[in-house]
Amino acid sequence: MKGLNQYLPKIGWGILLSWSVAVTAEAEINTASSDEAALSLFQQMGQALTQLSYNGIFTHEHSGNLDPIRITHQVINDVEANRFKHLTGSANAIVQRSDASLCAREDLSQQTLLPRTDDSLDSHYLLKLVGEDRVxxxxxxxxxxxxxxxxxxxxxxxxxxxxxxPLMMATISGNRMLERFQFIDFQPVTNTAEVVDELIEPKRDEVLLLGGCVQTADLAHWRLGWVPSGFQLISAKVTDSAEMLAFSDGMSRFSVFVSRVLGRKTLEGEARRGGTLVYLDKIVIAGEPYQVSIVGEVPKTTAQKVASAVIPLARR
Incomplete structure (x- = not known):
């Protein structure tokens, strides 16, 4: 990634750190073109997130809190695994694992769960390379x-x-930072012999989270009549009692949970932790209430529209 200095503006660092929304009109954002250098960096970032193994410690800053977390990330033979351990509070760890070889690589255009869009990230974000620093x-x-x-x-x-x-990622709403993830130690791992066995077989007291597969969506009983342009179905989980559909536009992500209500009592309201919103609503189908929960990095208006767009598929 050498040679990008030609794209960097020669201005003071204090100005570089100012959030561009403050000086960029909405109309200009909608019509302006992203930097070629920034687009190239985002393409490389996508590869790094799925192909790079590393160890490190990052902080999660949200709602006035600062949580330090140790992470081990390994990618070996299509198996991607993360081990997260909070360095304050409870010492228990969470292992997150997904095995791409277990998921059929189907064409999502064959699915009926959401309106199909093929827009690029540049269609929904104005990407600008604004400077250099150290993290x-x-x-x-x-x-x-x-x-x-x-x-x-x-x-x-x-x-x-x-x-x-990405060694730092801040979520911004207007001119307000909602949360920030930032590494304080980062070590890429190039020797695959250094794979941590606990990522494949977690310890007894560790929580194991398995990733969903897209083809599971074919078993789903629900779909979305609307999603923001650019959001695609990336995974799904279907159980006897609940269903989960996860969507991403390449930057933001949200999940939709639909479950049958026991006792006919539903929850409604919202809660926020940093950039993550939990929005609770209900739908009634054939006189039966269902709980709908939207969890993700989206504004409340988006969550409300998504929740109101949950509709049942015709039973097969």
């Missing part, structure tokens, strides 16, 4: 991703100049 004692490029509509948040990222891994 976790490593050189980084600073990139802003400004939303082109009201259905998603903006982001500021610090991308490692060597690996394109």
């Amino acid at each position: 976790a004692d490593r050189s980084v490029y600073i990139v802003n991703a400004l939303p082109r509509d009201e259905f998603r948040y903006g982001y500021r990222l610090a991308l490692d100049t060597e690996t394109a891994m």
Whole structure:
């Protein structure tokens, strides 16, 4: 990723850190073109997130709290696994694992769960390379991703100049930072012999979370009549009592949970933790109430529209 300095503006760092929304009109954001350098960096970041193994410690800053977390991320033979351990509070760890070889790579256009869109990230975010800095004692490029509509948040990222891994990611609403993830130690792993066995077989007291597969959506009983443009179905889980459908636009992500209500009592309301919103609503189908929960990094107006767009599929 050398040679990007030609794209960097020669201005003071204090100005570079100012959030571009404050000085960029909405109409200009909607019509402006993203930097070629920023687009290239985001493509490299996507590869790094799914292909790079690393160890590190990052902080999660949200709602006045600062949580330090140790992470081990390994990608071996299509198996992607993370081990998260909070360094304050409870010492229990969470292991998150997904095995791409177990999921059929089907064409999502064959699914009937959402309106199909093929728009690129640039269609929904104005991507700008705005400067350089250091994070976790490593050189980084600073990139802003400004939303082109009201259905998603903006982001500021610090991308490692060597690996394109995001070493800092802040979620921005208007001029307010909702949360920030930032590495304070980051070590890429190039020797696959250093795989941590606990990621494959977690310890007894650790929580194991398995990723969903897209083809599971074929078993779902629900679909969305509307999603913000650019959001795609990325995984699904179907059980006897509940269903989960997860969507992403390449930056933001939200999940939709639908479950049958026991006792006919539903919950309604909202709660927020940093950039993550939990929005609770209900729908009534053939006189039966169902709980709908939207969880993700989206504004409340987006969650409300998604919740109202949940409709049942015709039973097969």
